[in-house]
Structure formats: structure tokens, C-alpha cells
Amino acid sequence: MKRRTLNTGLAALLAMPALSLASRTAHAQGAEKLRVRLDFSPWGMHGAMHLAQQKGLFKAQGLDVEIQDGTGTINTLQLLAAGQADIGQVALGTMAVAKENGLDLVSIAGFARTGDLAVLMDETQGIKAPKDLAGKKIVCFTTSPWAPFIEPFLKANGMSKSSINLVMVAPSAMISTYASGNADGFMSQAPFGQPMVMKTRKASALLLGDSGISFPSYGLAVTPKLAEAKREALAKFVQVQVQAWRYIYDGHIEEAVSAIVAQRPNAKVDPDVMRGQITAYRSFFESPTGKGRPIGMQYDSDWAAAIQSMEQTGQIKPGHKPSEYYTNALLAV
Structure with missing residues (x-):
């Protein structure tokens, strides 16, 4: 059937x-x-x-x-x-x-x-809100859909770019940098990124939409x-x-x-x-x-x-x- x-x-x-x-x-x-x-x-x-x-x-x-x-x-x-x-x-x-x-x-x-963009963080760190990202090393890449939204996201949550340790890497290196433990989190689409790391280092997601930014x-x-x-x-x-x-x-x-x-x-x-x-x-x-x-x-x-x-x-x-x-x-x- x-x-x-x-x-x-x-x-x-x-x-x-x-x-x-x-x-x-x-x-x-x-x-x-x-x-x-x-x-x-x-x-x-x-x-x-x-x-x-x-x-x-x-x-x-x-x-x-x-x-x-x-x-x-x-x-x-x-x-x-x-x-x-x-x-x-x-x-x-x-x-x-x-x-x-x-x-x-x-x-x-x-x-x-x-909207699917999210900051994906190691589940074990217990990140619950954007302000919990302060001081964390987060990777992204310059041509990511996230790129235009990074500063507005931080601003919407009372933060500045200096609040986090943002590192731009090659697109092909973003997931591996996080999975290997060389970053606390990464900026991506939640439905894309979470399955990518589910076998190595499970991640929780802070959706950009939850900060009032809709697109x-x-x-x-x-x-x-x-x-x-x-x-x-x-x-x-x-x-x-x-x-x-x-x-x-x-x-x-x-x-x-x-x-x-x-x-x-x-x-x-x-x-x-x-x-x-x-x-x-x-x-x-x-x-x-x-x-x-x-x-x-x-x-x-x-x-x-x-x-x-x-x-x-x-x-x-x-x-x-x-x-x-x-x-x-x-x-x-």
C-alpha cells in the first residue's frame, strides 16, 4: 500500500x-x-x-x-x-x-x-537567554544570512558586539570549529545547525525571532x-x-x-x-x-x-x- x-x-x-x-x-x-x-x-x-x-x-x-x-x-x-x-x-x-x-x-x-536564524550553544552550558551569551566565543561567517542581523540582535537585547567574542571563519569551518570545542556556539539556522551537530556536541537554540526580529x-x-x-x-x-x-x-x-x-x-x-x-x-x-x-x-x-x-x-x-x-x-x- x-x-x-x-x-x-x-x-x-x-x-x-x-x-x-x-x-x-x-x-x-x-x-x-x-x-x-x-x-x-x-x-x-x-x-x-x-x-x-x-x-x-x-x-x-x-x-x-x-x-x-x-x-x-x-x-x-x-x-x-x-x-x-x-x-x-x-x-x-x-x-x-x-x-x-x-x-x-x-x-x-x-x-x-x-524566521529560522538562531544562536546555537552547547546544551551543557545551559544558555537560557541572549544575555547569557556575554563573554562566549561564537563563530559565524561573513556571507551567512546571519551577517546583517548580528548587531540588531545584540542591540535588541541590550548588548553590543563587544559583549561576545565573535569570530568569523570560513563557511566550511564553522560547524567543525564548534564541534571540536573551539567555540562555545555558532550562528546559523536552527533546523540546519542542530542536526549537523547532534552526533558530536548537541546544541540548544536561541531563535532570532524570539528577540522580536521578524523576517x-x-x-x-x-x-x-x-x-x-x-x-x-x-x-x-x-x-x-x-x-x-x-x-x-x-x-x-x-x-x-x-x-x-x-x-x-x-x-x-x-x-x-x-x-x-x-x-x-x-x-x-x-x-x-x-x-x-x-x-x-x-x-x-x-x-x-x-x-x-x-x-x-x-x-x-x-x-x-x-x-x-x-x-x-x-x-x-
């Missing part, structure tokens, strides 16, 4: 109808190329991307998708703005900050819509120019991703884990970590201002809260509207 359900689910994804006569014609003429840049090296939030690639879901919609690993959200955003990638899977809060700094970007789907987490971003130029292809791409996430959280997490392993055989990923990350992210897929909302859709209420937080922390100037940062148009085609 389980196998029959699984096969039926995949069949539904593969049979997802073309979006219009124009898109069916494009399919017949040849697959449309899309370059997707991820935020980092393989991890659980890439599950839907690799599952769709592994099962031929993009090809079934007439898409030729190239999936590139990234070196951080900020770098991916820069490549998008420069036209060196078509779609970025990125931290959308960081996208908003990048937009304030001149990068012309817009989100076309939101997945992990509740959306992972989703898809493009330039407005590309959104117009490749509207049909992007709409098909987005809807494949939404369906893939629904499928994964409908009892098929193991398949997503297997797809990551198969698509990145040289990355030596730990299936237990991938499974833990995908599982941990499920609650973060909920909208912070309304439960049970469809995967991928974004809302003015969510972005209004994010805008308020980023204005208060000085990351964006006053006067912005939610519609400047996202569109649901490609989900409704």
Missing part, C-alpha cells in the same frame, strides 16, 4: 499539466534552460530541488534545469543581480537587505516562511527583468517545487534524502543529518501570521512584520511596502 501511494504521488507530479498552449509549444520545440543557484553546499532545504531533478519532474515540464551549489546567500544574490544565475534559493530576509543596497530582486515563492527565511528569488522574460518557465519551475515540497512532507522525507545523496555523490552527505534538517524545517514552513497557508504563497502580513523589524534595526529605510519584495503571480498561472 505504501509503495502504491508513493508511486501515485510521483505520477501526479510527473503528469502535472503544462501551463498553457504557449508552454506546450515551447516544450515541443525544446527544453527551456534555467540556471538555479543554491545558497550553500548540499543540505536538507535542497530536498525538493534534488528530488525534482532526480525524478525528472523538471524535464516533464519542458525545463532543462542546472542546479549549482552556492557559497552563501549573499554571493547567490550577487550572482542573480549580475545575470550569472536565473533563480536563487536564498534566505529572503537577506534578499530584502540586498535590495535595500541596490540589488534589483524579488521573491517568487516562500517556503520556510518563519522570512528560505524561498526563491529572481530579478524582475527575468520574471518577465521567462515567466512561463519560471511558473512551471515554481509549481514543480511547491508540489515537490508537498510530496516530501506527505510522508516521503526518505525519498528527498535519497535524492540529495544521489544528486551529490561526491559531497559525502550524512543521510541522518539531511533527514533531521528536512524534518526540523516542517514547522518553519508555516506562515508566522497564519497557520495552514499553502506552501509557496507569501502574504502582506508576513512581509509587513519583516519590514517593521528591518526598519527598526536600520537594515532598510522607512516607507517600503510588502509588494516591493514578493509576487505570487507565478504561483497562480
Whole structure:
């Protein structure tokens, strides 16, 4: 029975109808190329991307998708703005900050819509509140989604950057520095970081959102120019991703884990970590201002809260509207 359900689910994804006569014609003429840049090296939030690639879901919609690993959200955003990638899977809060700094970007789907950034500390230290971080050695990296939020987080808790011993390391060295005991904690996404260290040095989490700073987490971003130029292809791409996430959280997490392993055989990923990350992210897929909302859709209420937080922390100037940062148009085609 389980196998029959699984096969039926995949069949539904593969049979997802073309979006219009124009898109069916494009399919017949040849697959449309899309370059997707991820935020980092393989991890659980890439599950839907690799599952769709592994099962031929993009090809079934007439898409030729190239999936590139990234070196951080900020770098991916820069490549998008420069036209060196078509779609970025990125931290959308960081996208908003990048937009304030001149990068012309817009989100076309939101997945992990509740903020996930956290300070992760050795469980044995009994850290209960941000002020308990005083004097602790905490590692991060310069292109982390955390980078723009560090000082606002500390300020919100009556602290300064000098209150902690903050050390910037290479992205690849952050987890190992903590796991080896050379730091008290690290700044990351809670559903990413906790599974990464569960076998070596378990960590508790202080969520940034609990300090009153609200912003959306992972989703898809493009330039407005590309959104117009490749509207049909992007709409098909987005809807494949939404369906893939629904499928994964409908009892098929193991398949997503297997797809990551198969698509990145040289990355030596730990299936237990991938499974833990995908599982941990499920609650973060909920909208912070309304439960049970469809995967991928974004809302003015969510972005209004994010805008308020980023204005208060000085990351964006006053006067912005939610519609400047996202569109649901490609989900409704």
C-alpha cells in the first residue's frame, strides 16, 4: 500500500499539466534552460530541488534545469543581480537587505516562511537567554544570512558586539570549529545547525525571532527583468517545487534524502543529518501570521512584520511596502 501511494504521488507530479498552449509549444520545440543557484553546499532545504531533478519532474515540464551549489546567500544574490544565475534559493530576509543596497530582486515563492536564524550553544552550558551569551566565543561567517542581523540582535537585547567574542571563519569551518570545542556556539539556522551537530556536541537554540526580529527565511528569488522574460518557465519551475515540497512532507522525507545523496555523490552527505534538517524545517514552513497557508504563497502580513523589524534595526529605510519584495503571480498561472 505504501509503495502504491508513493508511486501515485510521483505520477501526479510527473503528469502535472503544462501551463498553457504557449508552454506546450515551447516544450515541443525544446527544453527551456534555467540556471538555479543554491545558497550553500548540499543540505536538507535542497530536498525538493534534488528530488525534482532526480525524478525528472523538471524535464516533464519542458525545463532543462542546472542546479549549482552556492557559497552563501549573499554571493547567490550577487550572482542573480549580475545575470550569472536565473533563480536563487536564498534566505529572503537577506534578499530584502540586498535590495535595500541596490540589488534589483524579488521573491517568487516562500517556503520556510518563519524566521529560522538562531544562536546555537552547547546544551551543557545551559544558555537560557541572549544575555547569557556575554563573554562566549561564537563563530559565524561573513556571507551567512546571519551577517546583517548580528548587531540588531545584540542591540535588541541590550548588548553590543563587544559583549561576545565573535569570530568569523570560513563557511566550511564553522560547524567543525564548534564541534571540536573551539567555540562555545555558532550562528546559523536552527533546523540546519542542530542536526549537523547532534552526533558530536548537541546544541540548544536561541531563535532570532524570539528577540522580536521578524523576517522570512528560505524561498526563491529572481530579478524582475527575468520574471518577465521567462515567466512561463519560471511558473512551471515554481509549481514543480511547491508540489515537490508537498510530496516530501506527505510522508516521503526518505525519498528527498535519497535524492540529495544521489544528486551529490561526491559531497559525502550524512543521510541522518539531511533527514533531521528536512524534518526540523516542517514547522518553519508555516506562515508566522497564519497557520495552514499553502506552501509557496507569501502574504502582506508576513512581509509587513519583516519590514517593521528591518526598519527598526536600520537594515532598510522607512516607507517600503510588502509588494516591493514578493509576487505570487507565478504561483497562480
